[in-house]
Amino acid sequence: MGLFFSVKYGNENSIFPGRAAGSQRRQGICGILMQEDMEMSDRLANIRQEILDGIKERANSRAEAFELRKQFLDSKTGKIGQLMKEMKSIAPEERAGFGKSVNELKEWAQQRFMELDEKMKERELQRRYESERIDVTMPARNVETGNLHPVTQIRNQLMDIFVGMGFEVAQTREIENDYYNFEALNIPKDHPARDMQDTFYLSPEFLLATQTSAAQIHTMEKKKPPIKIVAAPGKVFRSDDDATHSPMFHQMEGLVVDRKITLCDLKGMLELFVKKIFGEDTTTRLRPSYFPFTEPSVEVDVSCFSCGGKGCKLCKGTGWIELLGAGIVNKKVPENCGIDSEQYSGLAFGIGLDRTAMLKYGINNVKLLFESDLRVLRQIDDN
Numbered sequence: 568m569g570l571f572f573s574v575k576y577g578n579e580n581s582i583f584p585g586r587a588a589g590s591q592r593r594q595g596i597c598g599i600l601m602q603e604d605m606e607m608s609d610r611l612a613n614i615r616q617e618i619l620d621g622i623k624e625r626a627n628s629r630a631e632a633f634e635l636r637k638q639f640l641d642s643k644t645g646k647i648g649q650l651m652k653e654m655k656s657i658a659p660e661e662r663a664g665f666g667k668s669v670n671e672l673k674e675w676a677q678q679r680f681m682e683l684d685e686k687m688k689e690r691e692l693q694r695r696y697e698s699e700r701i702d703v704t705m706p707a708r709n710v711e712t713g714n715l716h717p718v719t720q721i722r723n724q725l726m727d728i729f730v731g732m733g734f735e736v737a738q739t740r741e742i743e744n745d746y747y748n749f750e751a752l753n754i755p756k757d758h759p760a761r762d763m764q765d766t767f768y769l770s771p772e773f774l775l776a777t778q779t780s781a782a783q784i785h786t787m788e789k790k791k792p793p794i795k796i797v798a799a800p801g802k803v804f805r806s807d808d809d810a811t812h813s814p815m816f817h818q819m820e821g822l823v824v825d826r827k828i829t830l831c832d833l834k835g836m837l838e839l840f841v842k843k844i845f846g847e848d849t850t851t852r853l854r855p856s857y858f859p860f861t862e863p864s865v866e867v868d869v870s871c872f873s874c875g876g877k878g879c880k881l882c883k884g885t886g887w888i889e890l891l892g893a894g895i896v897n898k899k900v901p902e903n904c905g906i907d908s909e910q911y912s913g914l915a916f917g918i919g920l921d922r923t924a925m926l927k928y929g930i931n932n933v934k935l936l937f938e939s940d941l942r943v944l945r946q947i948d949d950n
């Protein structure tokens with residue numbers, strides 16, 4: 568150990584501290600030379616062991632393996648790299664042996680780290696396979712698709728039928744002012760018809776639409792005849808609430824304005840529509856009625872599609888079911904919109920979409936349509 572006292576040029580990390588200074592002593596002190604060789608081989612063996620321990624204990628990923636490799640093989644900071652630097656402090660006659668040993672260690676280490684990297688690569692791939700594994704025997708997750716609301720289904724069917732007859736679709740509004748909802752439709756402020764509809768007023772001027780007929784006015788103000796529209800989506804509101812009435816319900820308004828429009832056009836058109844909705848055997852009848860915005864006005868009944876006209880619970884024994892209100896447009900209405908009522912006449916109809924859905928799908932309480940009970944809604948898929 569005496570050599571360690573005479574360190575002059577080496578450093579503490581050096582494998583052969585003070586080698587250069589000790590070279591002249593070495594000639595006479597064989598024991599010390601042997602000790603130095605021992606030191607070298609011990610040092611190399613230690614590094615070898617450190618590498619093996621590191622691989623065993625500290626390398627659990629490719630990144631860790633890379634860090635470990637750097638500690639030994641980095642040309643500047645690695646332990647083996649440091650050994651190479653010490654070459655210049657070795658006596659010339661010993662450099663070859665020293666270099667050979669260090670090179671062998673270096674090659675051995677490179678081989679170990681290459682194997683380690685392969686092993687880590689394999690292990691990480693395995694881990695990825697495990698985490699991304701797909702079990703093809705697992706039952707598929709059920710995707711619930713749902714279906715359209717019965718009222719939407721009926722609205723779509725009606726729009727298809729009327730668009731097929733050449734109608735355009737106009738928008739209805741949920742909020743109207745007094746003029747469009749009543750006055751322009753020949754329902755002046757003191758008219759008793761206003762009592763027929765219990766209106767939700769938002770202010771003295773604005774209200775929730777009580778029927779879709781305001782769409783007639785909006786259309787006739789913008790367009791000149793010929794006019795042929797159905798208005799949707801048709802949400803309307805009245806203060807009314809029982810098994811067959813809901814405070815919010817849906818209508819579809821139809822309006823045709825052209826030369827020589829008569830009740831025959833109305834009957835022919837409605838006949839076609841009820842056959843498509845309720846079946847080919849369905850017929851219609853018109854009963855006189857009263858609406859302020861049509862003259863004459865009619866209620867349109869359809870033959871009972873449940874009993875075929877013999878009389879049943881659905882038709883209350885009459886063989887007929889009341890379906891919608893219609894009529895020839897009261898002259899005052901197009902005149903309010905600047906249309907010459909001498910040249911043009913019109914027909915109008917309003918269909919209750921909820922009522923039509925209830926009749927078609929056998930729903931006995933209008934509330935079932937708006938309670939969002941999936942057990943009910945799932946049963947009606949008519950698309």
Ligand SMILES: [Zn+2]
Nearest residue numbers: 871874879882
């Ligand atoms: Zn019947």
